[in-house]
Amino acid sequence: MLVVMSQQATAEEVDAVVAAIEGKGYTARPIPGGERVAIGVLHNKGAVDASHFLGLPGVKEVIPVTRPYKLVSREFQLEDTVIQVGDVFIGDGDLTLIAGPCAVESEAQCLKIAQIVKRAGAHLFRGGAFKPRTSRYSFQGLGEKGLKILAKVREATGLPVVTEALDTDTFGLVEDYTDVIQIGARNMQNFSLLRRAGRSSKPVLVKRGLAATIEEWLMAAEYILESGNTQVILCERGVRTFAHHSRNTLDLSAVAAVCKESHLPVIVDPSHAAGRRDQVIPLSRAGVAVGAHGLMVEVHYNPEEALSDGAQSLYPEQFEMLCREIQAVFDAFQPSGPVRQKKT
């Protein structure tokens, strides 16, 4: 941490800040500049709370230097984390495709969609049994009945399943049925839920919050790792900005930045980012091209009748086109040239 003093700060004020820093058990190192003094805070373990110094007389600014997370950082673990789900690997250098309807509506619906997406090339099946809905009056999901349908889909198709856990009360139930547990964007800073996920033995997919910095996103993942579960997948799904041509603004530089900063795999959800079908394929290609480890896409054979988010669900033939295009894009820029196979 660096404490920047005002140009008018007196020597006494500088001394008082030095004393405050040392009073906290840190080492203070004043750095006299041309126009003002700055004071380095050294020998701290982990991040120092800026508020201790921000209000002191003569202090102009306090600048953090140390990263506030540790276990998720490449400085802690240099090699990529690879997640295994059944026979599927996420983050191993190949592209992982998760697909399915927004919400589980019925067994017939899920089986039909699962067969469609499996045939087209998906590796995992997604579907919401517990749905977070902005409106109290929207369809809230089938609950446990939906989880049982997901289990049948896995049995029938061999596809591992991904579904969201909404709260600690139903976490155990979700955990019993699913292969990957999703923490939704609205729950990214639901710390009780993150800690519960950290005690799970199943991989956890953490969506980026609507207005989360990548630092906050990584700190959410840190909660899970710190509680003992290192199997975390990150998912970029767009952030809220002033723009309205898409429901959210897909932030692909975040994928590049997180891949550099963290060893955890990162996938992209173009469906929730776009909120409209016609942008899903272009954004999927872009997500693969930027270097994401996978995609999570919504598909429905009858989106007009879908109980949730139909407007962003692809028709089956669109999903097939998506699979062809993203595989081509993925193969194109991989240094190795020939198409590698998933380790299945």
Added chain:
Amino acid sequence: MLVVMSQQATAEEVDAVVAAIEGKGYTARPIPGGERVAIGVLHNKGAVDASHFLGLPGVKEVIPVTRPYKLVSREFQLEDTVIQVGDVFIGDGDLTLIAGPCAVESEAQCLKIAQIVKRAGAHLFRGGAFKPRTSRYSFQGLGEKGLKILAKVREATGLPVVTEALDTDTFGLVEDYTDVIQIGARNMQNFSLLRRAGRSSKPVLVKRGLAATIEEWLMAAEYILESGNTQVILCERGVRTFAHHSRNTLDLSAVAAVCKESHLPVIVDPSHAAGRRDQVIPLSRAGVAVGAHGLMVEVHYNPEEALSDGAQSLYPEQFEMLCREIQAVFDAFQPSGPVRQKKT
């Protein structure tokens, strides 16, 4: 809802959309314009899901008209909701002041601050026992021990207390000890928690989410009302924008807009909006001047040593100045002229 057709839409496409609308049980009313046709969707109860129509051929745009909430709206209840907490009223036309430390640190700390803020004019005491922290490594609150300290503060000072419930697991515990239950900004769309709050007999203070529209904020409150608890207070605490001179951007037009749209009382939290002490008093005056029903402010006698958010906590003498200034501002623009007393 209004379905806007493309200029190139054919008569057949218009007919198909009309059929789709009527197939859902609504009434379709085509409105031929100069350049294109728009189709009104009538006789819906509550909001219609845009996704049913957005992907149909020839459809350019779908525009919602009906509000997605009901119970919180002034169209449902014209008169202001007034919340009673002990002898204090919130939303009755007077100004309610909630003050205290960010976190409960010890009994001595809380009693000392409570006496300071009571003497200066606060009506309720605030303090966090369960703290939502972005970093796993920050102080997480004293938990039940903190709740017991809050109960002692109430006993010693007569001030009702406000504290946050973080999850459904500890909600009952918080409910047992506190007078007003706070739902934090990060939990504004934790729907399980909102439903639990809806089954409480205690008033609930709902902070606006970091990137929540006022519609989403009101829909979060709607969850609580719909579950049976009509005692809801809204709290504006700043939203996330590109700006960095304050931690968040306090959105005071939201206070004006919500007061017009909803009958629920709205208070302002200048401390979390600013994130820095020197803006708290000006923003408090502004919050009162815009017409908020109250303020929630952080105070600490030794902010440098505070375990949480010290940089935004006012010194006792600053809080006294704040009380004088906001009361003067409040009195100044009230039509009634003379200073009215809280009904205590």
Added chain:
Amino acid sequence: MLVVMSQQATAEEVDAVVAAIEGKGYTARPIPGGERVAIGVLHNKGAVDASHFLGLPGVKEVIPVTRPYKLVSREFQLEDTVIQVGDVFIGDGDLTLIAGPCAVESEAQCLKIAQIVKRAGAHLFRGGAFKPRTSRYSFQGLGEKGLKILAKVREATGLPVVTEALDTDTFGLVEDYTDVIQIGARNMQNFSLLRRAGRSSKPVLVKRGLAATIEEWLMAAEYILESGNTQVILCERGVRTFAHHSRNTLDLSAVAAVCKESHLPVIVDPSHAAGRRDQVIPLSRAGVAVGAHGLMVEVHYNPEEALSDGAQSLYPEQFEMLCREIQAVFDAFQPSGPVRQKKT
């Protein structure tokens, strides 16, 4: 500037960064911390370009310390700048009120509105002769004819006038007729226009850009001061965020921050921030309460027929109410107690 090295940075990489810093003529001071090395850059005059060092091997981050502006800073001039326009002072501790229609439409319209706002208490008259319009097909202003009308208003009422200069081509014309030259939000980084304004002998009112940080806003003002004109007034008019209940989000903490950082006077434009009439009075009160030196408000006796921005223009009786309320708020929180008079 502080160059933060990665934890894995080698001693050679640190040495190379030190050499690069010294190669630029600065002094490098390595600060070994517990986990990593940071290197202070000293003896620079003004801001150092981060890009020189950001790409070097082992560099994790580059953190600026020095402010990139100078003349506008309180570190350069501690005392408030007071602007004199005719007999009116802006920034002298009293409240300055600028009012008038969005656009100059006719002589009759302007004279009528000017008499209304003068009687209610306005100190300056505003009205656009050259209008920046997002749409090519909207009313673009009366041009020089409008400027002549403004001159007649001044003659008839004694009110100094404020109007916008859109480009360098018409700047001289505007300068000839007006008392204060406005630089609009869209032109905040039109550097040719800023430099031209810097060569004017008239005061310049610089609106904050739609997505400008306060640093960029101050740097825009710095262009004007550096070119020789120290008579600059800043105007906060809302920034663009995800929120839609108002046209822009009025950022009142920016007023507090800028008043601390700079000696220039700051006023608030609630009309463009709100974009809707019903929020203008509450936001005006808030703007005064936060400590702004004045307000700029749109008024029209027939806003339904206004050629520009009618929806945000106050009716005359609303403006009179605004004047009463803001004066009361202003008087309330001033330490001096009794109402001070403008030095007129």
Added chain:
Amino acid sequence: MLVVMSQQATAEEVDAVVAAIEGKGYTARPIPGGERVAIGVLHNKGAVDASHFLGLPGVKEVIPVTRPYKLVSREFQLEDTVIQVGDVFIGDGDLTLIAGPCAVESEAQCLKIAQIVKRAGAHLFRGGAFKPRTSRYSFQGLGEKGLKILAKVREATGLPVVTEALDTDTFGLVEDYTDVIQIGARNMQNFSLLRRAGRSSKPVLVKRGLAATIEEWLMAAEYILESGNTQVILCERGVRTFAHHSRNTLDLSAVAAVCKESHLPVIVDPSHAAGRRDQVIPLSRAGVAVGAHGLMVEVHYNPEEALSDGAQSLYPEQFEMLCREIQAVFDAFQPSGPVRQKKT
């Protein structure tokens, strides 16, 4: 336009709105719904100003339906606009690559970089002679001397050149030397400059403003088309959001949306979006994959010494890698399969 009435609106209020609409020469069509009345505004040519109706008693909301632009819309011209610059085509289905340094620094620098980027595959050369700089104290460009250097580059390499025109004063000078005239992000709503560009016979590249909606961006282009110049290229370069891991947030869904809405070609500038070298190649691949018609990329052989934006400039060998990767991505997802050649 649709005027939505409040649930409580009386029949008299509805009648008054109908009368106001018809008083403007439009046709009013009331649409009684289950809960409230909405009134369609018909037979308007172009957009109607919402402000005429927003403030009337009983009006809850006014919703625009007609698009505010015309000439840039696919509803006006269905086929793609293809821009020819020398022998290069932009928007013809192939990928166009513009590359060069941020700023023209010297003839030797430009010639060297031009040879590098031409050899690697660039079709046009870029370089700033007049530089818009946030700080008055930053390098402002070589001016006409820089333009002459650009002309020499064209002569020496055959590459057409792109450079920015900052203001109407120097527009003619820029126009004389360059092949494509750039309007920068800060000038996207400099309407005088846009109108001047509309009178040019050279193609104009319009960068999206820092916080511009795609509607505003298209309306900026509309200014140019309406003034007579149909040769407009749009350039997405990132927008300002709360995120800091990149300088701006590249908004690739905007590319998809604009390509659907408008017939104008759209290119992507990954360098200004990222603001840091390590994200430029991934974002370039993503820009191509989303379907942009081209890229504009900054390259420098010695970015540490660059006078402007060095931190985001690619090294020559990185640019060569970029060319290989984007061509592979482009070829991969084109339906036609084999690599098509630029029509040169």
